[in-house]
Amino acid sequence: DQLPFTDHFRISFSLPLHLSIKSACIISFRNIKDIDLTSLSSSITTLTPDLSNSPNDLVSQYSNGLASILNLFAPIKSRSVYFTRSAPW
Incomplete structure (x- = not known):
C-alpha cells in the first residue's frame, strides 16, 4: 500500500x-x-442591644452579634489550593 x-x-x-x-x-x-x-x-431579631450605651458601642454590639450569628449558620471554611499559573489579573 502506497500513501497518496x-x-x-x-x-x-x-x-x-x-x-x-x-x-x-x-x-x-x-x-x-x-x-x-x-x-x-x-x-x-433576638439581638438585644444595651440601649444605655453610646452609638459606637451599639454598632459594635450589633456587629459582633451579627458576626456570631453568621458564624453559627455559615462558619468560615478554609482550603489549600494550588495554581500552576498565576491569574492574569
Whole structure:
C-alpha cells in the first residue's frame, strides 16, 4: 500500500516542559447558599442591644452579634489550593 502523494510532511519533536507548581494558597469562604433564611431572620431579631450605651458601642454590639450569628449558620471554611499559573489579573 502506497500513501497518496502529498506536499505535507510530518514533523516530530519533543520539548521539555517544566510546569512549576506554586506554593499552596489558603482560601477562606462561607457556604451561604444553604442558610435557612427563616432561622437566620429569627436569630437576628433576638439581638438585644444595651440601649444605655453610646452609638459606637451599639454598632459594635450589633456587629459582633451579627458576626456570631453568621458564624453559627455559615462558619468560615478554609482550603489549600494550588495554581500552576498565576491569574492574569
